[in-house]
Amino acid sequence: MATTASHCPYCALQCAMSLQTGADLPEQQVDHRPPVGIGSRDFPTNRGGLCKKGWTSAELINSAGRVTTPLRRVGSEFVPVGWEQALDDIADRLRSIGERHGKDAVGVFGGGGLTNEKAYQLGKFARIALGTSMIDYNGRFCMSSAAAAGNRAFGIDRGMPFPVSDLDGAQTILLVGSNVAATMPPFIGHLEGTRERNGLIVVDPRRSETARLTDDGGGLHLQPVPGTDLVLLLGITHIVLNEKLYDEHYVQTRTVGWEGVRRSVAQWWPQRVQEVTGAPTGQLREVAHRLAGGRGTYILTGRGIEQHVDGTDTVTAAINLSLLLGLCGRPGSGYGTLTGQGNGQGGREHGQKADQLPGYRKITDPQARAQVAAVWGVDPDRLPGPGVPATELLGRLGEQIKALLVHGSNVVISAPDAGAVARRLAQLDLLVVCDFFCSETAAHADYVLPVTQWAEEEGTMTNLEGRVLRRRRAIEPPQGVRSELWIMAELAQRLAAPGVWDTEAAAVFDELARASAGGIADYSGLSHELLDTEVEAYWPYPSGSAGTPRLFAERFAHPDGRAVMVPVRSRRHAPRPVATDELTLVTGRLLEHYQSGAQTRRVEELRSARPQADLQIDPATAQRLGIAEGDPGAISNLRGEVFARAELSTGIRIDTVFLPFHFGGRQTANALTEAVVDPISAMPEFKRTQVSVRRADPVEVQG
Amino acid sequence: MRVVLVGYGPVGARFVEEVLPAVETGRIDLTVVGAEPEQAYNRVLVSEFAANKVDRRALDIIDAEAVAATGVRVLTGTAVTAIDRTARRLTLGDGQSLGYDRLVLATGARAHVPALAGLSQVEASTDPAVPADDRQVRGLPAGIVGLRDLADAEVVARAVSDRRRILVLGGGVLGTEAALAMADQGAEVVLIHSGPVPMARNLDHGGGQALARAARRAGVIMLGDFRATGVICEPVPGEGARFGALLGEDGERIPGDLLVLSAGVRARVGLAAAAGLPTAAGILVDPSLRSWADRSIFAIGDCAHVATGRVGAGAESVPGGPRGLIGPGWRQAEFVAAQLVAEAGRAGGPVLPETEERPPVVMLKADGVDVLAAGRVMADPWDSGSHALGCSGGVEVSQWVDPARGAYVKLVTVDDVLEGFVCVGMPRVGAELTVLYNGQAELPTDRSVLLRLDAPALTTGGAVDRFAPEAVVCWCNGVVVKSIMDGVAAGDDSVECVGRRTRAGTGCGGCRGRIAELIGRQATVG
The missing domain is CATH 3.50.50.60 (FAD/NAD(P)-binding domain)
Structure with missing residues (x-):
């Protein structure tokens, strides 16, 4: 039996795993078993453990639904087609659409699950092979608010500016809007010490699996009204200031702008915060005092507070609080955001974002353009300007945008107002989806191009701590399956694109490293060869350095070295009378599924544990609506209607219901969410949607 | 413009x-x-x-x-x-x-100066820099202040730090808050109000009783049913007249160093x-x-x-x-x-706000004394009529009284939507009622669901049975007690065996101790 050291294909924790192959692999005795086994591998983030998604991930490799040959739509059917023919036709159609409607008529939609090499190459492909500015990715739905807030506060966006194992010694951890127990379970190993010290504080409108970790004296759970996190954080900041719990010396020497923050929170005295959030003043005070307790405090944010139209400001409030307490850059304390997707961190650094070039540089910066253009071998003037963010890009489909290439994303499930997205996809002249399964989005495609899975490819991923990791090939992909690097190279050649289009990940990485040199996310000192020594590669890792496990010890990444505290205001706190039959819908995740579920719904053990979307609802609310446990429920608003089985739970507020967003068809939670976005980050509102709920007729559910 | x-x-x-x-x-x-x-x-x-x-x-x-x-x-x-x-x-x-x-x-608004003997002779300030509305307040003798602005606050703050005896006249929200805040800082405070309970404008009798008891417990001397009729000011060399005592209608004399007027405001x-x-x-x-x-x-x-x-x-x-x-x-x-x-900008103006704003929630700002009230609260549970007959559309009143723990809740609903409520001594419940009242949300039919929010089982999990069959042991792999016990009964006798069969303990590893505990428990039972 041979083993290959790699990492899990799913979330940003990127747990280490060992891929076992060989004739003596016990499981291969049964025909349908995967050609690779998953073994434990020790690593600081997961310490040998995996969650059930990781343990079962090998089943994806020879899953029955795997696409193993290019598919072309003929009428309402897909027919297999050869690679040459598919690529020739796609290139022809892309060229003619560009000629007829302008280059921006071709859009590219990437994903936070792509390796650094693919994400980099995709950005380059859009800019110089297609010549389009219209590229963005699903990280817009994931990390954009935290990224925007981090950039303006620290001048850099590395989700956790410290190794995750630093959390082990913390006295107090405030987890705002993150359900790690379901989304990246092995992470909770790093909360154990804090729980033993009774110091875990979880803010979530649901009594989530993570909130329940505060039981038995483990800490404290605050259950605010959905969408009031900003006010909650302003209120805690108010107490920290008024009760003089802040670090005056740190604030004076390491930050700018705190006077403005002080004035901006003056109006959020505890009673007023209680009125808006429903969190009692006593709890607010307790949180403030615990955070200021001084023996190692971390504040961590997640999608719960970020996926809102005021997500950037909410994260900013969390950062301001961290800065006032003097946490950032101090050993044993800090602020971080928990990146979601597998390569959500690296995916946002190397050019998939509408306004960015590799190395986390602005596409509007002439110096960055010149440098990257030189690496790519083109004239800087050939590079397009900034495009538009994901939700707006999807809103242009069928209008300004006539063709779309989708990589590592399932927008029909994951984008807001998903019904409208599906309708717009149908109006495209050309939709090409690269995937290993015929996802709900691929089902709309003109071409589905089958690509390699993690165990079949080489590359790098950057985990939630900003550590660059190697993904390694353990087995050969099925015949007929290609890597996206190869697909881009082939298309680039057919489009007569300038530049070099390597198909080996190591070579693409070397190019990425050069293109990132001197940027914020500088990878220039790294290579596959170096990473293969298992070096601890935290970026920035400029050539000649040994990387940066911990940021901000001396200075922040702004020119004056100081962190910027930006005063933020809540603009939607006024009590709003709602129709009495309306409830607030919060969407989120389950332990068993990852993202749109395109992969995990195909794993028997995961599917049978969570085969459908259940509607979490308080028993008293359900009783009022005439809904009993297990009844079919219809959840609706102006945009759509979703059917889900009622799961009664006192772990949710009586004015709130919860749906997981991992499911498709009539269970697509995002059919209800609205395509409104944060003005700074363009993050959509996923966690505060008004809906009506009723008991559905079983016939409707089947329909 | x-x-x-x-x-x-x-x-x-x-x-x-x-x-x-x-x-x-x-x-x-x-x-x-x-x-x-x-x-x-x-x-x-x-x-x-x-x-x-x-x-x-x-x-x-x-x-x-x-x-x-x-x-x-x-x-x-x-x-x-x-x-x-x-x-x-x-x-x-x-x-x-x-x-x-x-x-x-x-x-x-300015503090209202009540008609008290000894104050009527006070001359109003004639300083032209003082707005006409404020001349009466500004002309008050030393030792008597309203509590509206920074100048007033500085006078009170000195009295608090000098440990003076302070009389607060008026048991409304502001007077009660001020008295509680001063008592919290160690001052000797007497809160004087004319009715039987404080905050009578906002609270029903039960709520007022609960507040009075909580305030007493917080160290405020509560003096109810007191009708103030006059003040006695004593001449102090060099600074004119200074407040000495408050007089009641039956001739009682309440001495103090400072009198804070909190008898309402006037626009x-x-x-x-x-x-x-x-x-x-x-x-x-x-x-x-x-x-x-x-x-x-x-x-x-x-x-x-x-x-x-x-x-x-x-x-x-x-x-x-x-x-x-x-x-x-x-x-x-x-x-x-x-x-x-x-x-x-010569653009169209904003849309007019709702003219009928609901009466806002009144909240007492005080540490450890949680009082919230809003809307109609005087209705009696047994008077409201129609609910007893099961008719819809009627006023319903629900009440919870627990004096020993200082808790009091009253809910007044019409068609299951809060028209008013009082909540004393139950912080989480009060916060939730505020949200429900402001959102005009429908309450659960079983109102007692709301009363449980402050229950220790929900906040600390103390009553949760860790060995219940459906209690989760391994979060990473979603494994419950029952799955583990089934395996143990079938012969899994180590944490590793349990892990191989159920995956419990193969994630973050945090539950391995508990799995061992479960195995041990089975051994004891078996």
Whole structure:
């Protein structure tokens, strides 16, 4: 039996795993078993453990639904087609659409699950092979608010500016809007010490699996009204200031702008915060005092507070609080955001974002353009300007945008107002989806191009701590399956694109490293060869350095070295009378599924544990609506209607219901969410949607 | 467009903030005139400042430098003495004059000075720099203050730190808050109110009882059913008369070092009234906050009395009055700012706010004494009639009384939506009721569900059975007690065996101890 050291294909924790192959692999005795086994591998983030998604991930490799040959739509059917023919036709159609409607008529939609090499190459492909500015990715739905807030506060966006194992010694951890127990379970190993010290504080409108970790004296759970996190954080900041719990010396020497923050929170005295959030003043005070307790405090944010139209400001409030307490850059304390997707961190650094070039540089910066253009071998003037963010890009489909290439994303499930997205996809002249399964989005495609899975490819991923990791090939992909690097190279050649289009990940990485040199996310000192020594590669890792496990010890990444505290205001706190039959819908995740579920719904053990979307609802609310446990429920608003089985739970507020967003068809939670976005980050509102709920007729559910 | 704001309290400050963008682009030329020598500060926290619980900086509410840099002229320590509505000019205390196109009055309210023997002879201040509305308060003898502004607060703060005996006259929200804050800082405080319970305007009898008991427990000396009739002031060499004691109708004499008047407030309407604007409990404005008599003048906050204007109606008979709360005042400031910004940009104005705002939630600001109330609370559980017959649409009253633990809750609903509530001593319940009341959400049929929010089982998990069959042991792999026990019964005798069969313990590893515990338990049982 041979083993290959790699990492899990799913979330940003990127747990280490060992891929076992060989004739003596016990499981291969049964025909349908995967050609690779998953073994434990020790690593600081997961310490040998995996969650059930990781343990079962090998089943994806020879899953029955795997696409193993290019598919072309003929009428309402897909027919297999050869690679040459598919690529020739796609290139022809892309060229003619560009000629007829302008280059921006071709859009590219990437994903936070792509390796650094693919994400980099995709950005380059859009800019110089297609010549389009219209590229963005699903990280817009994931990390954009935290990224925007981090950039303006620290001048850099590395989700956790410290190794995750630093959390082990913390006295107090405030987890705002993150359900790690379901989304990246092995992470909770790093909360154990804090729980033993009774110091875990979880803010979530649901009594989530993570909130329940505060039981038995483990800490404290605050259950605010959905969408009031900003006010909650302003209120805690108010107490920290008024009760003089802040670090005056740190604030004076390491930050700018705190006077403005002080004035901006003056109006959020505890009673007023209680009125808006429903969190009692006593709890607010307790949180403030615990955070200021001084023996190692971390504040961590997640999608719960970020996926809102005021997500950037909410994260900013969390950062301001961290800065006032003097946490950032101090050993044993800090602020971080928990990146979601597998390569959500690296995916946002190397050019998939509408306004960015590799190395986390602005596409509007002439110096960055010149440098990257030189690496790519083109004239800087050939590079397009900034495009538009994901939700707006999807809103242009069928209008300004006539063709779309989708990589590592399932927008029909994951984008807001998903019904409208599906309708717009149908109006495209050309939709090409690269995937290993015929996802709900691929089902709309003109071409589905089958690509390699993690165990079949080489590359790098950057985990939630900003550590660059190697993904390694353990087995050969099925015949007929290609890597996206190869697909881009082939298309680039057919489009007569300038530049070099390597198909080996190591070579693409070397190019990425050069293109990132001197940027914020500088990878220039790294290579596959170096990473293969298992070096601890935290970026920035400029050539000649040994990387940066911990940021901000001396200075922040702004020119004056100081962190910027930006005063933020809540603009939607006024009590709003709602129709009495309306409830607030919060969407989120389950332990068993990852993202749109395109992969995990195909794993028997995961599917049978969570085969459908259940509607979490308080028993008293359900009783009022005439809904009993297990009844079919219809959840609706102006945009759509979703059917889900009622799961009664006192772990949710009586004015709130919860749906997981991992499911498709009539269970697509995002059919209800609205395509409104944060003005700074363009993050959509996923966690505060008004809906009506009723008991559905079983016939409707089947329909 | 020249806009002048008179009054620079928290409502005025909010107005300034909202119009700043239009000032920046030059569409609005803004002048602010404030009578106090300070930049705007957060009056809501004045009683906490008075009790030395927060410092002066905590009261700052506006970025004065940013406001000035934008080009707003701020005249502090300046009174407006007259409005010439025809010429659209103001006369200032220093004799200067100031023209306007639109005038916004945010003059607020002053402490009401009750009719007490010994105070009626006090001469009003004659200082022209003091607005007419404030001359009576400013002329009070030493040792008697209202508690409205920083000058008052500083007097009270000194008395608190000098451990003086302080009498608070008036058991409303502000008086009760001030007394509790001072007691919390170690002062000897007597709270004197005329009815049987404090906060009688907001609370029913049960709620008032619960509050009185909580206040006593917090160290406040509660003196109810006391009708104050006069004050005794003693001459002090060098500083004139100084407060010595409060007198009751039966001749009782309550000695004290400081008397804090908290017997209500009166809108500052003097300036408006002198200019011929109609006033009642405040400056009369229509729902768009424009004066009944002059379309170029607005009033917001504590000085504004919103009512639909009727020609010929006697101003004295207009029902309602200023709310006296900051939330509605801020919403008015935002609304008028939006109107003026739109007018200056020749755009359409904002949509009129709901005229029928619900009575706001009143919340006592005090550590450890949780009191919340809103709306109709006087109904009796047994009087309300229709619910007993099971008819829909009736008033329903539910009540929970637990004096030993200081808890009291009353819910008054119509069609299952809260019309009013009182909540004492149950912080989480009170916070939740506030949200439900403001959102007009339908309550669960079983109201007692709401009462359990403060239960220890929900907050600490103390009552959760860790060995219940469905209790989760391994979060990473979603494994419950039952799955593990099934395996153990079938012979899994180590954590590793359990892990191989169920995956429990193969994630973060945090549950391995508990798995061992479960195996041991089975061994004991078996």
